[in-house]
Amino acid sequence: xxxxxxxxxxxxxxxxxxxxxxxxxxxxxxxxxxxxxxxxxxxxxxxxxxxxxxxxxxxxxxxxxxxxxxxxxxxxxxxxxxxxxxxxxxxxxxxxxxxxxxxxxxxxxxxxxxxxxxxxxxxxxxxxxxxxxxxxxxxxxxxxxxxxxxxxxxxxxxxxxxxxxxxxxxxxxxxxxxxxxxxxxxxxxxxxxxxxxxxxxxxxxxxxxxxxxxxxxxxxxxxxxxxxxxxxxxxxxxxxxxxxxxxxxxxxxxxxxxxxxxxxxxxxxxxxxxxxxxxxxxxxxxxxxxxxxxxxxxxxxxxxxxxxxxxxxxxxxx
Numbered sequence: 001x002x003x004x005x006x007x008x009x010x011x012x013x014x015x016x017x018x019x020x021x022x023x024x025x026x027x028x029x030x031x032x033x034x035x036x037x038x039x040x041x042x043x044x045x046x047x048x049x050x051x052x053x054x055x056x057x058x059x060x061x062x063x064x065x066x067x068x069x070x071x072x073x074x075x076x077x078x079x080x081x082x083x084x085x086x087x088x089x090x091x092x093x094x095x096x097x098x099x100x101x102x103x104x105x106x107x108x109x110x111x112x113x114x115x116x117x118x119x120x121x122x123x124x125x126x127x128x129x130x131x132x133x134x135x136x137x138x139x140x141x142x143x144x145x146x147x148x149x150x151x152x153x154x155x156x157x158x159x160x161x162x163x164x165x166x167x168x169x170x171x172x173x174x175x176x177x178x179x180x181x182x183x184x185x186x187x188x189x190x191x192x193x194x195x196x197x198x199x200x201x202x203x204x205x206x207x208x209x210x211x212x213x214x215x216x217x218x219x220x221x222x223x224x225x226x227x228x229x230x231x232x233x234x235x236x237x238x239x240x241x242x243x244x245x246x247x248x249x250x251x252x253x254x255x256x257x258x259x260x261x262x263x264x265x266x267x268x269x270x271x272x273x274x275x276x277x278x279x280x281x282x283x284x285x286x287x288x289x290x291x292x293x294x295x296x297x298x299x300x301x302x303x304x305x306x307x308x309x310x311x312x313x314x315x316x317x318x
Contacts, residue, residue: 001162002056002149003127004074004098005106006081008040009049009261009300012111017042018119025113028120036123039109051302052088053108054127055149055178058262058301062269062291064092065308068276071095073139075130081105082126099134101126112299116257132161140169144276145200147268150178150207153186153193163197172228174200176268177207184210191226199228200275202268208232216240220247231271231285233264238289241271241281250285253293262301266291270315283318290314 012018015025021039023029031039052061057072064070072089076082076098082105089096106127111119130152140146146166153159153175163173175198177183183190190211194201201223203211208219216232217240223230224242233239238251270291274284294311295303303311 001073001130001146001152003054003106003124003130003151004052004057004072004076004085005054005108005122005124005127006085007049007051007053007261007300008107008109009051010043010046010109010111011299012043012046012113015113017111018113021121023111023119023121025119026117028122031121031123033104033123033125036107036109036121039121043109043111049300050084051300052085053262053301054106055151055176055265056147058265059147059149059176059268059272060094061092061302062266062295063273064094065303065305066269066273066312068273071097071139071143073097073130073135075099075101075126075134077101077103077105077126079105081107097139099130101129103129110261112261116260118261128155130158131155132157135161135165137165137168140165140171143169143171145174145272146171147174147176147272150176150182153178153182153190156186156189159189159193163193167197172199173197174202174268174272176202176264177204177211180206180210183207187211194223195226198226200231200272201227201229202231202233202264202271204233204264205235229275229281231267233267239267239285241285243281246281248281248285250282250289253289255293255297257296258298260296261299262295263292265301266295266303270311283315286318287315 104125106125109121212219267288270287
């Protein structure tokens with residue numbers, strides 16, 4: 001479950017546009033529909049790649065591409081972008097569980113500079129309207145893992161209802177902490193949710209430090225005291241995984257970074273796919289690292305059929 005955002009990915013030649021619209025490079029700016037449209041006008045002469053995205057959207061696409069049976073819960077508008085999101089999921093073999101809104105489908109414009117930095121103009125639109133009242137038990141039935149992106153944590157009632165329904169349906173609960181500022185803004189609630197419901201926690205260095213006040217290795221231990229599986233990603237140094245008191249370190253896959261969009265999301269794809277298939281923590285972690293390494297070598301958070309075949313070959317060789 002996540003924010004159903006259509007990603008608009010565009011490579012810009014320099015920082016001039018960012019300076020013109022007064023966006024700090026590397027930031028994620030929330031904008032209204034008028035501001036979003038204004039940014040689109042400034043980039044409409046450049047090639048734009050359009051994908052169904054959002055953090056959880058990227059993760060579920062990755063799992064589906066590896067062969068997992070998947071579904072996605074989100075909220076979209078009754079508009080062209082909403083229809084696109086639905087069709088994009090359908091083409092990937094993902095069951096869409098959509099609630100419709102009268103407002104516009106959310107859109108994230110990612111402006112990528114030559115140094116691989118991403119700057120986002122994000123209009124959340126209908127995505128942010130997803131509420132606890134929209135959720136029913138049938139949405140969660142038949143799934144082994146319920147994965148939720150941390151960006152939804154700010155809606156406490158929604159997250160509480162979602163994890164309760166997932167647990168009632170017998171699913172493991174997985175959460176990606178998403179952003180250190182999200183962690184800071186929802187610190188006490190997030191800890192309550194992790195202690196009470198969450199089985200798998202994904203965090204990067206900044207997020208794990210905001211969550212525990214500790215450096216990655218010690219943060220891993222603290223998170224693992226409450227979650228069945230803790231995963232702390234440490235960039236080029238790989239990732240730590242802890243389950244049942246056993247710590248596993250996996251190296252990052254060597255890659256030439258073009259765009260880091262979706263690296264953490266695709267790590268979760270590989271790891272969760274391995275988990276539900278009964279792989280060891282080492283193999284699941286390495287699968288995640290392979291997925292993350294492959295996706296940063298291209299623009300956007302999605303892998304092509306050819307790239308997935310290479311990923312599967314690499315995973316099969318483990």
